[in-house]
Amino acid sequence: MRWVLRGLKKGILTTKYPKKRPSYDEVPEIGIPMPKVADIESARKYCPTNAISDTIDVSKCIFCGKCEEYGFKRSRNVEFAEVRKSLPFSRSIHIFVVDVGSCNACNMELEMLNNPFYDFHRLGFFFTPTPRHADVLLVIGYPTDRMIDALLEAYDAMPEPKIVVAAGTCALSGGIFEEGKGGLERYVEVDVKIPGCPPPPIALLHGLLKARGGLSK
Amino acid sequence: MIHGNVEEAIKETSEYELAEMAKDKKLTLTAYFRKDELDIYIWTDYNSGKTQFTYVNNSEFDLGTLRPIYYALCGNMDAYLMECPNGVVELHYGPVTSGLWEAGAFRILTYGERILNVVPELGYKYRGVEDKMVGRRIEEAVFLIERMCGTNSVAYSTALCKAVEGNNTPDRAEYIRVIALELERLYNHFRVIQRLAMAASQKVATSHFSALVEEVLRLNAKLFKHRYIFGLNIPGGIRRNIDTDILLRKLDDIEKEFEELIDLLLNSRIFIDRIHNTAVLSKDDVLRLDAVGVTAKGSGVERDVRTFDSFYSETPFSVALQHSGDSLARMVVRVEEIRNSIEIIRHLANEMPQTALKSDNKADGFRYGRVEAPQGDVLVVVEAKDDILKWVGIRPSSLINYVAFAHAVRGNIFTDFPFAIESFGLSFAEADR
Numbered sequence: 001m002r003w004v005l006r007g008l009k010k011g012i013l014t015t016k017y018p019k020k021r022p023s024y025d026e027v028p029e030i031g032i033p034m035p036k037v038a039d040i041e042s043a044r045k046y047c048p049t050n051a052i053s054d055t056i057d058v059s060k061c062i063f064c065g066k067c068e069e070y071g072f073k074r075s076r077n078v079e080f081a082e083v084r085k086s087l088p089f090s091r092s093i094h095i096f097v098v099d100v101g102s103c104n105a106c107n108m109e110l111e112m113l114n115n116p117f118y119d120f121h122r123l124g125f126f127f128t129p130t131p132r133h134a135d136v137l138l139v140i141g142y143p144t145d146r147m148i149d150a151l152l153e154a155y156d157a158m159p160e161p162k163i164v165v166a167a168g169t170c171a172l173s174g175g176i177f178e179e180g181k182g183g184l185e186r187y188v189e190v191d192v193k194i195p196g197c198p199p200p201p202i203a204l205l206h207g208l209l210k211a212r213g214g215l216s217k
Numbered sequence: 218m219i220h221g222n223v224e225e226a227i228k229e230t231s232e233y234e235l236a237e238m239a240k241d242k243k244l245t246l247t248a249y250f251r252k253d254e255l256d257i258y259i260w261t262d263y264n265s266g267k268t269q270f271t272y273v274n275n276s277e278f279d280l281g282t283l284r285p286i287y288y289a290l291c292g293n294m295d296a297y298l299m300e301c302p303n304g305v306v307e308l309h310y311g312p313v314t315s316g317l318w319e320a321g322a323f324r325i326l327t328y329g330e331r332i333l334n335v336v337p338e339l340g341y342k343y344r345g346v347e348d349k350m351v352g353r354r355i356e357e358a359v360f361l362i363e364r365m366c367g368t369n370s371v372a373y374s375t376a377l378c379k380a381v382e383g384n385n386t387p388d389r390a391e392y393i394r395v396i397a398l399e400l401e402r403l404y405n406h407f408r409v410i411q412r413l414a415m416a417a418s419q420k421v422a423t424s425h426f427s428a429l430v431e432e433v434l435r436l437n438a439k440l441f442k443h444r445y446i447f448g449l450n451i452p453g454g455i456r457r458n459i460d461t462d463i464l465l466r467k468l469d470d471i472e473k474e475f476e477e478l479i480d481l482l483l484n485s486r487i488f489i490d491r492i493h494n495t496a497v498l499s500k501d502d503v504l505r506l507d508a509v510g511v512t513a514k515g516s517g518v519e520r521d522v523r524t525f526d527s528f529y530s531e532t533p534f535s536v537a538l539q540h541s542g543d544s545l546a547r548m549v550v551r552v553e554e555i556r557n558s559i560e561i562i563r564h565l566a567n568e569m570p571q572t573a574l575k576s577d578n579k580a581d582g583f584r585y586g587r588v589e590a591p592q593g594d595v596l597v598v599v600e601a602k603d604d605i606l607k608w609v610g611i612r613p614s615s616l617i618n619y620v621a622f623a624h625a626v627r628g629n630i631f632t633d634f635p636f637a638i639e640s641f642g643l644s645f646a647e648a649d650r
Contacts, residue, residue: 002481003421013428028439048357064360065448065456074442098313099320101342104646105367105445107319108408112434115427129315146341147320150313176360177344198367200444 013116015202018123018209022202024076026117030200032058032080033065033072043070049169049176058195059172059183078200081207085191087135087163092124093212095165096134098154100184102141105198106168110140118201125208131157136211140198142170142177143184155188163191165211167199218394219268219522219587220379222580223598227257227270232278235271239283244269245507245520246280248596248612249290259585259596259612263518266525268587286507289620290612292339297623299326299334312341321645330630335623339616342649350609355381355452358606362597363447366613366647368405371397372590373611374450376597380586381452382578389572390454391528392565396464397446398588399558403471404433405591406551406558409642413548414482416635417491425478429471436467454575461566468566472559479552492544496637498625499542508621510593510614512641514550516542522587522594533560542625544640551642579604590614592642615648 015026033056035043044052047067051060058080068074087093099107110127113120128134131154139151155164166184169175172193174183184190194207230238238244238260247268248259256276260269280287281296288296301307311322322338346365350358355377362377363370375394379386411426434444440459441449449455482488498508503516513520517540523529524536537553539546585598593614600608618641626637 006425006477006481007421010425025435028435029442030438030444048360062360062364063443063447065442066356066360068456099318099342101320101344102646103364103367104319104644105364105370108368109444112427112431115431116424117428117431141320141342142344144341144343146343147312150320150341154313170364176357176364177346177349179349197364197447198445200438 014119014122015117017202017205027076027078027200027202029074029076030063031075031077032056032061032063033067034075035071036073037071039070043067043072046070049173049178059169059193060175061195062169062175062197078196078203079206080195081203081210082193083191083210085163086211086213087161089135089212092126093135093208094126094128094133095136095138095208096128096131096154096158097138097140098147098151100139100141100147100151100171101144102168102170106140106170109198109201109204110138110167112201113204118205120205120208123205123209124212131155132159134158134162136163136165136208138165138167139171139184140168142174143187148187151187163211164188165192165194165207166190167194167196167204167207169195169197218375218379218391218526218528219266220383221268221585223270223583223585226268227272230271230273232273232276235273235278235280236283238271239280242504245509246284246286246290247507248598248610249280249287250598250610252608252610257610259598263520266522268585284507285505286617286620289616294336294339297334297336297620298324301326304328305333311338319645321649327631332626332629332631332634335626337619337623337645337648339645339649342645344650346650347609347611350606353606354604355601355606358609359450359452360448362611365611365650366644367445367447368408368644369401369590369592369595369647371401371446371449372588372595373597376586376588376595377599378450378452378586379588380584380597380599381580381601383580383584385576385578387454387572387574387576388570390574392569393455393459394450395528395532396459396562396565397441397449399562400433400437401446402558402591403555404430404437405642406555407433407475409551409639410479410482410548412639413492413544413636414488416639417488419482419485419488422478422482422485422488429474429478432467432471432474436464436471439463451575453578454573456574458574461569464566465563468559468562475555483552489545492548492636492640495544495633496622496625496629496640497541497543498621500540502624503542503621506621506624507617508593509617510589511547511550511554511591512593512618512621515539515547520594521589523589529561532564533557544636547640592644593618611650613647613650615643615645619643619648
């Protein structure tokens with residue numbers, strides 16, 4: 001009974017996203033760095049993952065803050081998901097998560113989607129414990145040698161239609177661990193890319209909504 | 218934050234002396250590294266806070282009979298496997314599991330419902346962090362070590378930075394680092410309580426506690442521009458200044474919320490019944506298996522590197538101890554630590570000195586740094602020359618505590634497994650590196 005009263009007292013915490021823009025509380029300046037009055041040459045030289053060229057390669061940026069020393073400013077924009085193929089569904093989709101060598105931060109951000117602030121069930125997303133029920137294979141982490149077989153097995157076990165979502169810089173390009181080999185795309189075709197190190201929940205929501213095709217309709 | 222020079226402290230020992238040290242109950246085997254044909258053993262005396270370094274030249278000495286943790290430190294987890302008798306099933310669980318578990322596997326010996334032995338199988342998450350750090354500039358190596366275990370990023374990066382910078386860190390940088398460390402402890406402990414509640418199917422408590430985790434992460438994002446405080450540490454100091462007003466205001470809300478929730482949760486008999494007397498680790502087990510951190514404190518052994526840190530002696534820091542050694546004891550230790558961390562942060566935020574944020578001090582040579590991470594102390598040993606790392610050794614706390622967990626869960630039944638593992642707060646990413 002006391003739990004119920006507490007819940008009522010607390011009120012509604014859930015974000016208005018995607019109907020409204022994320023508030024400052026949800027996304028402060030943690031987004032992609034933007035050159036304002038910047039010393040781009042030095043920034044390019046010292047960027048640990050060579051993410052800076054004429055534009056900033058979001059799939060390589062590890063959000064370390066090094067370029068802020070050279071006049072870059074962090075923006076509040078985290079919605080950078082890139083979609084090649086989306087699912088032909090418009091309602092609920094089920095997600096199977098495979099961790100192929102993450103640092104635990106991506107796992108935690110995915111857990112955070114369950115919390116009352118984001119509550120991604122309201123948008124029709126569910127984590128599923130088996131690939132047989134899954135529409136989306138969500139892969140996080142830097143692909144390690146021993147996890148590749150397990151990843152491909154999970155992919156083969158999924159029914160059609162299916163898409164692969166790679167979340168986090170490690171999965172997209174290898175990030176800081178990369179040694180000229182690249183990320184997940186060596187092994188499976190990636191349909192949706194969600195950058196971020198780790199991608200904040202709003203970025204994950206944005207990527208998943210795009211994967212479902214919900215935003216375009 | 219303990220740091221020092223290894224070269225001055227290291228002593229050569231014979232195999233006989235090594236065996237004598239291993240028999241000494243006061244010493245804890247903290248780490249074992251192999252570097253250029255030398256076997257380096259690192260010992261800690263948690264009463265005096267002294268870290269001892271010894272090496273043996275070209276030996277094939279097997280310390281594992283005296284100190285079982287030696288096998289884990291060598292990366293030889295198979296040494297803990299048991300013979301599988303008739304009628305007993307060996308269950309291989311992982312690496313791809315249901316839910317959002319990390320990629321890691323367990324080999325579980327089971328007879329009916331009873332768990333006879335558990336051996337964690339490492340290697341699925343091996344990214345070679347230590348090897349990849351070698352040859353990099355220290356500043357880049359900090360980015361790498363932060364991404365080794367994202368939820369303990371401040372602890373590892375601080376240990377690395379303390380190791381390479383020596384004594385003259387500016388005061389304000391030290392204060393902000395400790396605030397970041399304690400904030401990291403807050404969200405990790407909240408998360409452990411949340412996952413324990415989730416294992417007991419306490420849905421309402423799970424939601425409330427995960428909201429609390431999110432509050433701390435949002436506070437981090439506002440203060441440090443990163444939800445997991447990546448990119449704060451640089452060798453010589455820190456990168457960002459913080460706004461203490463936001464911190465103090467938010468901290469009051471978090472404390473009030475937490476006190477109300479923990480009062481409700483600890484009065485919930487259904488929840489307490491599940492974690493009381495689950496996965497008991499006795500005091501002798503802790504001493505024998507060299508467990509560290511919250512695991513040791515839950516069994517009545519005071520092992521916390523903050524106790525002999527001169528910086529913490531000026532803060533309201535105190536060690537939380539429990540003696541029963543079960544999942545409940547470990548949770549109560551966490552509750553006490555959360556309260557203590559809030560006090561420490563408040564004290565530091567009020568007394569913050571106005572100094573520079575970074576200095577250009579560099580200390581070359583073979584050095585070490587130790588920091589108390591949320592789950593136990595971590596050790597980083599580096600050899601640096603002219604801003605380039607020549608050799609790196611990392612001793613994660615989860616690696617040690619996995620062995621303690623595997624021992625504690627023996628004799629429990631399958632439904633107790635989630636309560637056991639969540640109460641230790643372990644991470645495969647950290648143990649595998």
